[in-house]
Amino acid sequence: MARPRLVPAVAAGAALVLGATALTASPAAAGPGGHDRPHRWVQKTLQQMTLEQKVGQLFVPYVTGATADTASPENLARFGVATPAEAVQKLHLGGVIYFAWSDNTQDPQQIAALSNGLQEAALAPADDERRGKKAPAVPLTIATDQETGIVARVGPPATVFPGAMALGAGRDLRATRDTYAITGTELRAIGINTDYAPDADVNVNPANPIIGVRSFSSRPELVADHVTAAVRGLQTDGSVSAVAKHFPGHGDTGTDSHSDLPVITHTRAEWEEIDAPPFRAAIAAGVDSIMTAHISFPELEPNGDPSTLSKKVLTGMLREELGFQGVIATDSLRMEGVRKKYSDEEIAIRAVEAGADVLLDPQQPALQYQAVLDAVRDGRLSERRIDASVRRILAMKYERGVVRDPLVKEHEVARTVGTPAHLARAQEITDATPTLVTDDADLVPLPAGSTLVTGFGATGVPALAEKLTARGHRAEAFTTGSTPTAAVVAEAVTKADAHDTVVVMTSSATKSPAQQQLVAALLATGKRVLVVAVANPYDISVLPGVQSYLVTYSTTPVAVESVARLLDGAIRPQGTLPVDIPSAADPATVLFPFGTGLTS
Structure with missing residues (x-):
């Protein structure tokens, strides 16, 4: 796969994908880590990595700046170095997440150049290699939240859509798949290879302050169908890793987890009936990653810890009961919902102990990186446990084509992003919602x-x-x-x-x-x-x-x-x-x- 497959240019009214039969889940699919024989590249790379490099793969923070070489006091405070490129190299980062407020998403051309600059920093020879020891070149997971609708970090001239609940109102699975196919294709063209979407929450609480229209519906079966379509659109059509969120389900909260820790009062039977079906569907569709929720779910974890830090929820339920073998990513570790009980350093360690592979958007990345590193050296975390996460992360990068093709052709961005065909299809989809x-x-x-x-x-x-x-x-x-x-x-x-x-x-x-x-x-x-x-x-x-x-x-x-x-x-x-x-x-x-x- 030399280049990500582009959505073909079509006239408004034409289908980009097959009908609903194309959305049938593959029973064998279990995410990128579910294959019996891991890729030789993954095994070889893992064997060559130092502990410092392995731990770095778990971290996906934001970096401040419009270019890889933009110096920022914020980078200096959080990483101890001034530029995004230096941050990538210092902590051996596994990825970065883009936000508008960190000046990462001004326009498609700028985003593409930033992505290339960061990938070049990640792939540059490391100190060990300069000293004569070969070090593996591992490209970055470059991610953003492009759910469409009210949560979309990349705006016009990129193609925009009305969001998940609008698609639920449209009741057209082909339209949903096309929405995420176009979204994924345009993200990949500007160097973003992971989308923290779709939202798999079932919004059964009209007073929910954080999910709402980000959810497809209040009906589990409808959410599950559209989540399946979205995963296929992003991954199969757009060559971008999909991340279903927020496990074990954020749809019945009356509290915003950005500012506090919500409590879910569902029974286990209600969870099975309401919250679980979309995540089961995502796993069956082969979703690359699933994001955790910073929620207290007493029926699932009685000690009051957020699900992000619960081994019962992440390992016991998501891994063992649901059979998910892909990458588990935390929700942002800067959110207050996960920071109520423990220090930032302790949060990072406990998330890994619980079963998380990716520590997303940490509050203090340098300190938290060191905390995880020290936990391995002290024996609290085993290197084998770190290896398990890194293996899944590397497999996702390999299988989604990031290893083979980490850079984008900046001069071709306009050929893919916001094309007349994409814009026409977006309007056609929206007109039905x-x-x-x-x-x-x-x-x-x-x-x-x-x-x-x-x-x-x-x-x-x-x-x-x-x-x-x-x-x-x-x-x-x-x-x-x-x-x-x-x-x-x-x-x-x-x-x-x-x-x-x-x-x-x-x-x-x-x-x-x-x-x-x-x-x-x-x-x-x-x-x-x-x-x-x-x-x-x-x-x-x-x-x-x-x-x-x-x-x-x-x-x-x-x-x-x-x-x-x-x-x-x-x-x-x-x-x-x-x-x-x-x-x-x-x-x-x-x-x-x-x-x-x-x-x-």
Whole structure:
């Protein structure tokens, strides 16, 4: 495999993959470490590695800088060296993870150059080799969180999509596979060979503050089907390692694990029924890696430790019960959910003891690297245990083609990233996802007259107004933000008086009394109001009196374009709810059940 296979250029409407039959799981697939005879390269490389190099393979931190040679005080504080390239070499890093805030993802061309620079640093002769002892050349895992939708580190001109829950609303497995095939192909073209996606959580808690629309559905079987499609799209079509997350399941939390340790109260039987099926499906599909969750799950681990640090969960359940033989990666070790009980150094050691192979995004990479190294030298961790993880990591790199082809052709990036064919397919997929839950006010498509577009979204509100105007409608934009003040609400009401209809965008209005007040005030004008929920679909549960309600699941450009097409009558609504919408006052009462949607 000299080059990753590119998604073929196709016209909108054409399929990139076979139908649902192509998504049948292979019963023999068990991840990259599951083969009976490991690759000779893996064995030979492992034998040549020093302990320091082996331990380094477990670490995948972020590095700060737009280029491999960008000096940064933050790098100096975290690694003891100034540049990303020096950090890679000093700690013998197994990989890096890209973020926008660490200045890694400015644009596709810059990302490709950064990736090449980091790979060249990893492959450069080591000190041992310069002294005459041959050292193995091991390329990096270069990763990011490109779930699509609200979690996407690489934005336009790369192809964007509306996210997992939108795909769940579309109910089209081919569309999901194509979404992740295009995503993987474009990531690989800029040097990213691992995607921390798809999200395999089953979002059964409407109040979940961290998963929500990142999940495909509240139904385990639907999540499992789309996770399978996503894994095949990323790995088979895109030549990028997929990472299903967050094991053992983050879908029923009311707490954000970035800031605290959530507690899951499911019984073991409920876990088997609700949380486990998507992970079983991912394993059956041959997923390269599975990410842990920083959650307390007393039924599975009674000592209160997060699952990331639980040997019962990672080794006992994921490895032994579910039979996963691929790479286990922790969620970010900078998150408070895993840092409540132990020091950063202890966290790194305990994660390895639990069964983790990759220590992702550590808070103090140099200190934590040294802690793991010392734990091996002191006998707390055996070198055999480290070897087991390194073998799985090397196998993943080899089997996904990273060893054979670590560098990308920077001058060819534009041939793959954001191509007209990819953009057309993304829009076609998105057009089938918006869900018209109810339309008693008869506002889709928009009636004749003028329209005020208002509400949440500094880009979405003006973009929709502009798109409607371009289609011949009379539309005015007035952005109110996520927490409009009483004065802003009053101004929105004044503007509404000058129009025939109102389109108001909401985002997680269930947690925003100010947005609820805005919608109530607009309804009180007597104008016909269409509410467009651009995040979680549950907003209508706190918006009494709303007669017309549309859900887009994201504010990505393709989602806004789909709304404009719907309101103009160019397309008809096709999506159906992938979750129940319960009453806010009585969660046991379902207002709009799974499958609701006014479709043509």
